[in-house]
Amino acid sequence: MKIWLRRLLVGVTQLSVVWFIGMGLMGERAAAQEKPLLAEQVFKNIRALRGISVDDFLGTMGLMTAALQSDCADCHIGAGTDTVDWAADTPKKVMARAMVNMVANINRTNFGGRQLVTCWTCHRNRDKPLATPTMAAIYSTPDIVPDDVVTQIPGLPSAESILDKYIQASGGAQRLAGLTSYVGTGTSVGFGGFGGGGAVEILAKAPNKHATIILFKAETGRGDQIRAFDGRVGWVRTPLNVVGEYQLSGGELDGALLDAQLAFPGQIKQILTNLKSAPTTSITDLPAPSSQSSLQQEVTMGDHIVDVVQGTGPRGLLVTLYFDKQTGLLLRELRYGNSPIGRIPTQIDFADYRDVNGIKLPFRMTFAWLDGRDSIVLNEIKTNVPIDEAKFGKPAPLKK
Numbered sequence: 296m297k298i299w300l301r302r303l304l305v306g307v308t309q310l311s312v313v314w315f316i317g318m319g320l321m322g323e324r325a326a327a328q329e330k331p332l333l334a335e336q337v338f339k340n341i342r343a344l345r346g347i348s349v350d351d352f353l354g355t356m357g358l359m360t361a362a363l364q365s366d367c368a369d370c371h372i373g374a375g376t377d378t379v380d381w382a383a384d385t386p387k388k389v390m391a392r393a394m395v396n397m398v399a400n401i402n403r404t405n406f407g408g409r410q411l412v413t414c415w416t417c418h419r420n421r422d423k424p425l426a427t428p429t430m431a432a433i434y435s436t437p438d439i440v441p442d443d444v445v446t447q448i449p450g451l452p453s454a455e456s457i458l459d460k461y462i463q464a465s466g467g468a469q470r471l472a473g474l475t476s477y478v479g480t481g482t483s484v485g486f487g488g489f490g491g492g493g494a495v496e497i498l499a500k501a502p503n504k505h506a507t508i509i510l511f512k513a514e515t516g517r518g519d520q521i522r523a524f525d526g527r528v529g530w531v532r533t534p535l536n537v538v539g540e541y542q543l544s545g546g547e548l549d550g551a552l553l554d555a556q557l558a559f560p561g562q563i564k565q566i567l568t569n570l571k572s573a574p575t576t577s578i579t580d581l582p583a584p585s586s587q588s589s590l591q592q593e594v595t596m597g598d599h600i601v602d603v604v605q606g607t608g609p610r611g612l613l614v615t616l617y618f619d620k621q622t623g624l625l626l627r628e629l630r631y632g633n634s635p636i637g638r639i640p641t642q643i644d645f646a647d648y649r650d651v652n653g654i655k656l657p658f659r660m661t662f663a664w665l666d667g668r669d670s671i672v673l674n675e676i677k678t679n680v681p682i683d684e685a686k687f688g689k690p691a692p693l694k695k
């Protein structure tokens with residue numbers, strides 16, 4: 296992959312750039328495996344991030360990329376070349392590896408091993424962290440970002456009451472109990488010119504099967520984007536990623552289970568434990584890339600006043616849910632997977648709720664993870680329809 300392509304893409308979206316480099320490089324190797332492998336079994340030169348799954352490893356790479364506002368190539372293209380060699384040690388990569396150990400040390404020696412210091416703590420979107428406060432930072436209105444972990448303050452409406460309101464708003468416990476499956480069809484909306492125009496199918500079967508399938512016409516040259524979870528095993532096919540397709544076994548697997556469970560609002564109180572509520576706040580829709588003004592119409596920016604509930608999902612997954620204060624409906628799911636260098640965030644936004652046989656379901660959603668965004672607009676949802684079980688399994692082989 297040529298460096299000019301990277302330059303061309305920089306600024307289109309921060310992270311999506313990364314996918315294009317070395318696409319499908321190891322796809323066959325990873326896809327052939329049914330039993331999920333560890334990072335060091337799939338990759339060649341893993342010294343610091345050993346013993347974690349491929350999904351967590353890629354999330355870790357995403358975290359580094361996000362913290363330094365770089366793209367994969369910055370650490371993976373050697374000086375004087377314009378090709379990516381993932382396994383080669385470049386000076387930045389060596390520095391990053393040292394920093395993985397430094398961060399672990401800081402946390403171990405100062406914070407009892409709690410992951411309180413991460414790459415983001417210092418780097419905040421720059422390769423060299425800022426050392427001195429600027430006057431502008433001191434005297435302008437601070438950008439208030441809440442902590443990841445909610446502390447329950449007495450006197451707030453309880454998490455249970457917010458979930459009850461959501462169940463009511465979605466159609467009520469009785470109607471929701473009768474919802475056993477649904478299939479939504481529509482199209483994907485691109486960000487920065489990529490990923491638009493795909494044919495989308497969202498399939499859900501109670502209590503915990505889910506798939507999002509985005510198929511692109513061959514002439515677009517863009518491979519399909521698939522996330523499938525059959526209640527036990529999960530797969531991602533994301534062709535613009537290093538591995539191409541992989542079975543989930545780390546935080547992404549827990550996330551896939553949670554997403555599948557949350558697709559059926561009636562069971563929300565059984566899914567999460569350790570429930571807490573946070574003060575009412577406001578959330579803002581993800582901005583569309585500024586270079587794509589036409590997209591502003593599709594992805595309208597807005598602020599929403601929300602009730603906040605946090606709980607623990609599958610295998611201890613930290614989950615924060617944001618419910619529209621007015622309608623009671625779920626606007627955002629923010630879940631955090633674990634990694635050796637900090638929490639890996641995934642955010643799913645829901646909008647345009649419509650009535651489908653007495654149940655309110657979202658017709659628009661944006662799935663944002665460290666590896667890019669998929670934005671989906673559905674034009675139809677059919678409830679309680681039979682679904683081919685194969686759709687929840689390993690994605691069908693690519694058409695050659």
Ligand code: HEC
Binds near residue numbers: 342370
């Ligand atoms: C800040 C530097 C940095 C950035 C940015 C970065 N990486 Fe890495 N990458 C590393 C380090 C360090 C290792 C080695 C980890 C270890 O030794 O445990 C590594 C290893 C890898 C490997 C394993 C190669 C092998 O065969 O050993 C792959 C694949 C990889 N990175 C992909 C990516 C992708 C994809 C991105 C963009 C999302 C990315 N990296 C961004 C620092 C970086």
Ligand code: HEC
Binds near residue numbers: 392394412416423
């Ligand atoms: C305690 C603060 C701190 C933390 C935490 C931290 N860094 Fe750094 N990092 C620095 C500082 C300071 C520099 C600049 C060093 C210099 O200029 O010589 C730096 C430089 C780097 C560089 C070289 C950048 C360049 O362009 O030369 C990389 C790569 C890097 N850090 C990666 C990471 C990664 C990955 C993490 C998380 C695992 C991390 N850092 C966590 C403070 C930190």
